[in-house]
Amino acid sequence: MAHTVLVCDDAVFMRTMLSDILQQAGFAVVGEAETGAVAVEKYKQLRPDLVTMDIVMPDMGGIDAVREITAFDPNAKVVMCSAMGQQALVVDAIQAGAKDFVVKPFQPSRVLEAVERVLG
């Protein structure tokens, strides 16, 4: 059965692009979230195998969302999506519980590599 993914980013554009990359590689995107708060809510609802999380979002940012998701489920697998120039925050994200990161703009190979690595 395909692994399930929750895609979180406040831009429809980014969610669409990332979902396409994941679906073409055989993952099932079971949900999308445009804010950190919605991300936490949907995680609890859907319990996906993996989450991709943008850092900058309204109504709870990505790092706080990771923290909450990890507190709820210590085994949560979250891959952080950071923009260039934000790499200092990646360290914060990892300390909040993210397992890996990819840098935007997305290189499909890199995204899939990170996802596969985190899923183990």
Add this chain to the structure above:
Amino acid sequence: MTDVTALDLSRYLDLFVSEGREHAAALGAALLELDAAPTSADAVTRAFRAVHTVKGMAAAMGFDALAERAHALESVLDPVRAGAERITPSLLAHLLEEADALARDIDAAARPSASPPTEADPREPGGADVTPPEARANAPAGDATRYVRVRANRLDGLTDLASEVEIALRALDRALPAGRAALDDPARIAFGDLTRAFRDLRDQILTTRMVPAGQLFARFPRLVRETARALGKDVDFVLDGAEVELDRSVLDQVGDAVMHLLRNAIDHGIETPADRERAGKAARGHLTLSVQREAGFAVVRVADDGRGIARDSVRARAIANGVLPPDAPTLDDAALLHVLTRPGFSTASQVTEISGRGVGLDVVEVSAAALGGSLELRSVEGRGTAVTMRLPLSVAVVRALLARVGGETFAIPFTHVEETLAIHGDLPEADAPRLALHERLGTGPAAPRRGSRGEGVTVRARGRRVTLVVDEFVGQQDVVVKRFDVPRGASIAFAGATVLADGAPALIVDVNAIA
């Protein structure tokens, strides 16, 4: 530019344009709100997010110039969001102009026949990017020299490569058991040729990175005018040396320090017109920003003809603060500078908003030191003050990951490895062979955070994958590499040293040497 060709981007163009327009509109609305309410943190956050999102989308589409424009806007908004800068009318005017340009660029992308938006027009005001001299649109008439446009990040790439080659050459040198003299003729000559040719190549690359100081100067007349007006001072501002060329990243990094010196001069140096006339001076104060080259150094100086620094006042304050002993002699210029660069030092009876609470010459000194340079002060009471930054002209800047290892902070450069594969907050079980850095770098024992087994970065160095294990990562920054020569036989774990953002020194790990 990263590989986006694996995705068919044309499918996303409509989405990019429609969503891009929404964010551009949101940015415009947030900025107008700031016009009416300049301290609205919510409006700043919305503006920042809008710009940040456009940046990500533009980069994903391969619209590099648009992404850079958005990035420049983001860099201006970030300090405001963090509370370190405020929205002034002139800043807001600049932001509104740039937001308009951003919206135009997004619309331009919508036209199917249009190529992606071109580099920011050099004639447009307020561009925060520093473009190389080759990008000047108006070559003088009759000038037979051909200019080409070069993307700024390509120059950074070239510089990084030059740094890597330099480090590899040094490693080669050190690896010779008996030095070059013991090589047979063909090898020794080839070695010499290689080193010479590389030096020339590196010098050429550094020259290509040079940018006229005028690029930095462009925003200062407006700043000086605004600040002087806000403080009731009358200031005649002279720029000298706009044509002098400096390394791009030196220029980028020195801008904030210069801005601070200018503000200081207007606030504390130059007197009000009434005070000046009482002192027998012209009502109009004189402020000069000059850049000169002196034998391998760039000399950036901010000088005013104001009241000078009250030496005795500073000495008294320093004694009261315990910075100087009670029997300290009268301060000469060097001692004066030393006292003034103690963090948090200020003799102004009120610390004004303009010069900032506690942000003093210590910050300027750290900036100069981080660039491998130094600071000098000359001041005559009643006559004026001159602060000079002396900065080396040749600079190597690399992006490095900062890590705590055995209680000390080190810099691990991204460019000194073939590839950075992953950063682990939680070390995975089966992965590349591990290298515990505290063992290789000769520090104290590993000291990871409680409950952690340490953090790691998996890299490919010399064709092999290895995971470097550290106590914890503490961030990333661009570091200026200051080379030092390691005596033969000593540990070759280090590629150089640098000064971190907080002024502390850190050694730069040579991953290729220890992997």
